[in-house]
Structure formats: C-alpha cells, structure tokens
Amino acid sequence: MANFAKPSAPRFSVDVYQNEFLPEGGRDVHAIVTVTSTGGATATRTSAQGAAVVIMVDCSGSMEYPPEKMRGAREATAAAIDTLRDGTAFAVIAGTHVAKEVYPGQGLLATADATTRAQAKEALRGLSCGGGTAIGTWLRLADGLLRRSTASIRHGILLTDGRNEHEEPAVLRATLDACAGRFTCDARGVGTDWEVKEVTGIAGALLGTADIVADPARLSADFTHMMENVMGKEVADVSLRLWTPVGVEIQYVKQVSPAVHDLTDRRTEAGPRAGDYPTGSWGDESREYHVCVRVPGAAVGQEMLAARATLLMPGAPGEAPAVLAQGLVRAVWTNDLAASTAINAQVAHYTGQAELAQAIQQGLEARKLGDVGGATAKLGRAVQLASSSGNADTAKLLAKVVDVVDAAAGTVRLKAKVADADEMTLETRSTQTVRVKKA
Numbered sequence: 001m002a003n004f005a006k007p008s009a010p011r012f013s014v015d016v017y018q019n020e021f022l023p024e025g026g027r028d029v030h031a032i033v034t035v036t037s038t039g040g041a042t043a044t045r046t047s048a049q050g051a052a053v054v055i056m057v058d059c060s061g062s063m064e065y066p067p068e069k070m071r072g073a074r075e076a077t078a079a080a081i082d083t084l085r086d087g088t089a090f091a092v093i094a095g096t097h098v099a100k101e102v103y104p105g106q107g108l109l110a111t112a113d114a115t116t117r118a119q120a121k122e123a124l125r126g127l128s129c130g131g132g133t134a135i136g137t138w139l140r141l142a143d144g145l146l147r148r149s150t151a152s153i154r155h156g157i158l159l160t161d162g163r164n165e166h167e168e169p170a171v172l173r174a175t176l177d178a179c180a181g182r183f184t185c186d187a188r189g190v191g192t193d194w195e196v197k198e199v200t201g202i203a204g205a206l207l208g209t210a211d212i213v214a215d216p217a218r219l220s221a222d223f224t225h226m227m228e229n230v231m232g233k234e235v236a237d238v239s240l241r242l243w244t245p246v247g248v249e250i251q252y253v254k255q256v257s258p259a260v261h262d263l264t265d266r267r268t269e270a271g272p273r274a275g276d277y278p279t280g281s282w283g284d285e286s287r288e289y290h291v292c293v294r295v296p297g298a299a300v301g302q303e304m305l306a307a308r309a310t311l312l313m314p315g316a317p318g319e320a321p322a323v324l325a326q327g328l329v330r331a332v333w334t335n336d337l338a339a340s341t342a343i344n345a346q347v348a349h350y351t352g353q354a355e356l357a358q359a360i361q362q363g364l365e366a367r368k369l370g371d372v373g374g375a376t377a378k379l380g381r382a383v384q385l386a387s388s389s390g391n392a393d394t395a396k397l398l399a400k401v402v403d404v405v406d407a408a409a410g411t412v413r414l415k416a417k418v419a420d421a422d423e424m425t426l427e428t429r430s431t432q433t434v435r436v437k438k439a
Helices: 068-083 114-124 135-147 169-179 196-205 216-231 337-341 345-368 372-389 392-398 420-428
Strands: 011-018 028-038 051-058 089-095 099-103 153-160 184-190 210-213 235-243 249-257 274-282 285-294 303-313 322-333 402-406 411-414
Touching: 011 303, 011 345, 028 235, 028 303, 028 322, 028 345, 051 068, 051 135, 051 216, 068 089, 068 114, 068 153, 068 184, 068 216, 089 114, 089 135, 099 114, 099 135, 135 153, 135 169, 135 196, 153 196, 153 216, 169 196, 184 196, 184 216, 196 210, 196 420, 210 216, 210 420, 235 249, 249 274, 249 345, 274 285, 285 303, 285 345, 345 372, 345 392, 345 420, 372 392, 372 402, 372 411, 392 420
Parallel strands: 011 322, 051 089, 051 153, 153 184, 184 210
Antiparallel strands: 011 028, 028 285, 089 099, 235 274, 235 303, 249 285, 303 322, 402 411
16 A cells, blocks of 8 residues: 655545455456545535535426425525535526526526525525426536536536436436536435436436435435535545556456446546546545456466556646555465465455345346346345345345345345335445445
8 A cells, every 4th residue: 555645635545455366377356445535624624615516406397296395405405505615616506408597697606605605595485396307408507607617626416306308318328428527416316206227327427426315304404414525525536547567457447335336437548558437526535446357367476466556636737647545456376275265355245235236226127027036036135145244224225125034045025015215215225335344
C-alpha cells in the first residue's frame, strides 16, 4: 500500500487483498482493492464553495394521486434545501414531459444562504402536477445548469413516481451516456408505479445511489440524508487506473461495496496497457472493487506483477492527474496445493455478494414470468447467500417475498401474495452489500 495525498487534502489509501498463489499454468488472478478516504473537509465541516446541486422533482400528473406524493415531494425538497451549506450552488427543476426551472430560473444557479433558501422554498409552493414523464429532458437541463458552475462536486437528486413513458428508451440512454462523468446523481422512486430498472439504471450510469421510498411521508428524511451525503463530498472525478504488463488481460472490474456496480465497460484508455475506471466523488468513506485479470500461464517458481492499481485525481488544466494512492496485484506460481487452492476471505465474500444480487434479480424476474421452479431456486440461493454472509438487511427483505424453511440450505417457498412495495424494495436494494467480516 502507498499513500501520496498531501497532508492538507483528504488522505486516500489502497489495500489489496488476494491469494497471489496459482497452480502451474493457472491464469486467473482475483483481488479486492479497498479504497479509503479519511481526514478531508468532511471532518472539519468547512464551507461547500466547491459544490453544485440540482434537485429534479417529478411533477407529472400521477404525482397528484394520492396527493400525499406531491406534498411529500415539496416537503422533501424543502428539507434538502435546508441541508445545503452556505456557498453551495443549487437549482430546482420541475420534471414532466418537459423540464422547467423552478428556482432560481433564467438558466442560473443560486448560491445557498438564508435568503436564497427561503426564496427557493417559497418557489416550491408553485409546484403543480400535470403532463407526462420524460426523464431525459430533466437530466439534460440539470446538465446544462451544472456545466455553468465551476464547482468540482456536481450532483443531481432525481425523484420520480412513474415510468419514463414519454421518451424513447434510446433517448434516455443517450442522455445518460452524455451526462456520465459530468455529474453524479442519486435517484429515488416514490410509491410503487415506477420502473426499478429505470431508476437503478440512472443511478448506475451516473455513479449515484438508487432506492425506493414507498411511503411519501419518508421522503423528507431520505432527501435530508442524501443531501448530507453530498455536502460531505470533498474530491470529485476520482478514477481507478489499472496498468497491466504485456500479455495480461483484464476480465472485469466491479465495485462490490457498498453496492455492486460493474465498471468493466466504463473504461477509458489512459496510455499503453492502462485504463481508467470512474469512481465518482468521495468524502470520508471506504469502497471496495473486485478486479479479475488473466495472466499468461507460467511454471512453478515464477512470479510477476499482474496489475498496478492507482487512484487518481484530475490535475489543474495542463497538469497531469495527481496520484492519491497505489496498490499492487501479484501472481506467484506454486506446486503447494493448499496455497494455490485457498480462496482469500475478501474475494470469497464479495464474489458471494455479487452472486446474491444476481440471484435476487433473476429470481424476481422468473417470478414475474410465472416460472415458479426457477424463482424458487434462485431466491432460495439468495436466502442461503444472505444467511452465510451475514447480510441481515437483505435476508429480511427476502423473507417478505418467500417463506424460509431452511436458510442454511436455501430451502424456501414462494409466498402466494407479495406487496408491490416489498418486491420493488428487494429488487431496488438487491445490489447493496455488507462489508466482509474481519477476523
């Protein structure tokens, strides 16, 4: 492990957990790369001059039914505005089949202080429901507003209660591709009439979080928590660069904690045999990434550097990126069977967490299709994995969809009747993981 951050900046560290031993001819190397950031402005609560936030509120016709949804959205947005620290640039957008600026208007961002917070909350009183849903238009307006800011932390919060029915899926996909890397975005679905894959897809593409708020009365607490998290961000646009020697191929790169996100296809080339994977903005936190590389086969006794993982922060215009921390992934060939067949505890844990997420998603899809046998098998496997890994939150969500006969064996029965909110909560939170248990 190496740490290169300046003392005045947040301190980043990289730790690599792996079993570097391979049998003769073995080729696949797995490693968990743990990235930790500590000691930045999040600890000292300095001002947020470097942050800009746009809140996108669904105002389509369906938000009026029941009226608690629109009332909850207004109250939640007001709570988020109250959470802004002085100096934060911000704006509010009303989203329907078009996007409209609610505050401050005229293509501008306001600067948070007592006066602008009060004005923004007053402007929320004018929100009304009507029209359809075209989320891409909301994101494009947010992107345009955020691009006017010089803030390094650029973030969106998006709330919707329905499906993106007034826009072609390809348009939303193209919008997400265009916005990726320009700002991050948390997405929330309120009620139970929205599409889980749309909301999680937005958050995944823009490196944010996704969740369900089935009860509109809980929106204010959720929005406050989200905004507190944004206010804690200190460093933006951090990337994980993987360099590999000649002959080594990267099989995949996945964030596996605190949630599973596949970053493999998000790679941008960064010179000979090097590629950058986006990680977004950081405060005081820790995340873990599963890296799998395929090395050339070698004889017993040989060893090699399989990959070098470097955490980078963009430099000033014309300057090279700053190296924040670095870690090494190794490969050593041995004829010691015990050494070469041992599975590192961190690798085993997060491989199981990724399988857990996949089993839940596949099980719920089979259930929707009426495939009782397939759904029972997949959700039973999910129960087994949640139990063995200590993922109590996911185990509780699974118990609302299946009757658990034997958690250790993965024996379950599908419930005859499941509330939409329970099924959607399980699907939305399926990628959330628990940290590996330390010995």
